[in-house]
Amino acid sequence: MKSEELFTTAKTCLPGGVSSPVRAIKPYPFYVKSASGAVLKTEDGASLIDCCMGYGPLLLGHANPVIQKAIEAQLDDGWLYGTPTKLEIDLAQRIIRDHDSIEMLRCVSTGLEATLAAIRLARGFTGKCGIVKLEGGFHGAHDAVLIAAGSGATTHGTPDSLGVPPSFAAQTRQVPYNDTEALEELLSKDKEIAAFILEPVMGNIGPILPDDGYLAAVREITAAHDVLLIFDEVITGYRLGIGGAQKKYGIKPDLTTLGKITGGGLPIGVFGGRRDIMELISPSGGVYNAGTFNGNPLSMAAGIATNAYLHENESLYGKLDEKTRAIEESLPANASGSFVRLGSLFKYFFRSTAPQNYLEAKQSDTAAFRVFFEKALKSGVFIPPSQFETNFLSTAHDASSMEKIISVYQHV
Numbered sequence: 001m002k003s004e005e006l007f008t009t010a011k012t013c014l015p016g017g018v019s020s021p022v023r024a025i026k027p028y029p030f031y032v033k034s035a036s037g038a039v040l041k042t043e044d045g046a047s048l049i050d051c052c053m054g055y056g057p058l059l060l061g062h063a064n065p066v067i068q069k070a071i072e073a074q075l076d077d078g079w080l081y082g083t084p085t086k087l088e089i090d091l092a093q094r095i096i097r098d099h100d101s102i103e104m105l106r107c108v109s110t111g112l113e114a115t116l117a118a119i120r121l122a123r124g125f126t127g128k129c130g131i132v133k134l135e136g137g138f139h140g141a142h143d144a145v146l147i148a149a150g151s152g153a154t155t156h157g158t159p160d161s162l163g164v165p166p167s168f169a170a171q172t173r174q175v176p177y178n179d180t181e182a183l184e185e186l187l188s189k190d191k192e193i194a195a196f197i198l199e200p201v202m203g204n205i206g207p208i209l210p211d212d213g214y215l216a217a218v219r220e221i222t223a224a225h226d227v228l229l230i231f232d233e234v235i236t237g238y239r240l241g242i243g244g245a246q247k248k249y250g251i252k253p254d255l256t257t258l259g260k261i262t263g264g265g266l267p268i269g270v271f272g273g274r275r276d277i278m279e280l281i282s283p284s285g286g287v288y289n290a291g292t293f294n295g296n297p298l299s300m301a302a303g304i305a306t307n308a309y310l311h312e313n314e315s316l317y318g319k320l321d322e323k324t325r326a327i328e329e330s331l332p333a334n335a336s337g338s339f340v341r342l343g344s345l346f347k348y349f350f351r352s353t354a355p356q357n358y359l360e361a362k363q364s365d366t367a368a369f370r371v372f373f374e375k376a377l378k379s380g381v382f383i384p385p386s387q388f389e390t391n392f393l394s395t396a397h398d399a400s401s402m403e404k405i406i407s408v409y410q411h412v
């Protein structure tokens with residue numbers, strides 16, 4: 001069956017025909033049969049250079065043989081025990097070594113669970129109920145954060161999800177990114193805030209970079225108001241380098257959430273941080289978190305293999321940065337949009353200047369993006385199908401795939 005037919009069938013059993021809204025490409029999504037390196041092979045017989053990379057986890061490419069070997073070795077030993085394993089200690093120690101701010105952590109199965117648990121923990125620790133998030137920030141699909149949410153929630157016009165009880169939504173305040181005055185004003189007035197959760201580099205409305213000094217000011221303001229600072233590094237963790245955004249910008253949050261690359265492309269979420277806060281997690285404390293698949297052996301094995309590879313090959317981050325620089329340099333002189341990149345993250349915004357926040361990102365010309373997306377796809381390059389998603393490169397993007405990507409951006 002080809003993609004069009006598969007989608008017709010899918011719509012009979014899956015809402016909207018997909019398992020996650022961001023995949024709902026119009027008029028129908030292409031269906032993937034297999035993937036290797038930087039290439040997706042579709043059910044329609046096409047080969048596409050992938051600039052989505054599973055929305056970020058696949059820093060080392062599809063079906064990376066090093067990770068595959070680690071997963072296969074674990075498969076031989078079983079893939080779920082419901083007991084502790086050495087693997088979870090190994091991965092935890094690696095993550096703690098890589099992040100000055102993380103003294104203890106717990107592994108869960110998704111980024112959603114990680115941010116949900118971190119928020120609950122912050123509430124339990126501080127005894128306060130309110131939280132602050134960024135307008136356009138995305139932290140997974142759960143009630144506390146599906147308010148002015150980016151990613152598919154913005155793309156599909158539902159930044160405030162139905163089904164979130166108004167009393168819940170009222171506990172979530174929002175501020176614009178790169179606006180320290182708004183944060184200071186809010187925290188001065190509202191003394192019921194447990195935590196400020198933010199993506200240090202916004203990644204779910206395209207990448208938006210922090211102004212100089214923004215993250216340091218955020219750290220200062222939250223500390224001054226006894227508000228915990230949660231860095232959601234589900235995208236930026238191990239993507240901007242070992243140690244993520246907090247290392248790059250020299251900030252020590254109280255809690256951190258990780259996911260994506262941390263599990264080598266298998267489902268994972270991690271929340272961790274200061275020991276005095278983390279010790280409140282059950283069974284050592286009274287904030288409950290649990291999961292059948294927490295710390296599951298396959299994700300731990302893939303995560304450990306990825307972590308070891310990154311440490312042995314740290315220069316890969318510089319090479320990835322050169323690749324997005326090459327794309328930027330290939331843009332035509334008369335390009336009317338703006339190109340934003342950071343390491344292996346990049347995006348072309350159909351807006352004359354790079355957005356500084358959600359409001360500005362939403363001013364992009366989404367119809368022009370759509371035309372570009374379709375042109376890229378016809379040329380054999382798959383970029384995430386929304387102006388409000390980041391593009392990702394991997395170590396598997398070799399010279400020939402880069403040539404193809406560049407030829408698309410030369411005609412943006």
Ligand SMILES: Cc1ncc(COP(=O)(O)O)c(C=O)c1O
Pocket residue numbers: 109110111112113115138139140141199203204232233234235259260268269
């Ligand atoms: C910054 C950020 N936080 C949290 C999440 C949730 O992660 P997951 O999709 O694994 O639940 C995502 C992605 O969806 C994300 O980009």
Ligand SMILES: N[C@H](C=O)CCC(=O)O
Pocket residue numbers: 020021022055056138151152204235389
């Ligand atoms: N932008 C989202 C995560 O980072 C995309 C993943 C999804 O919603 O399926």
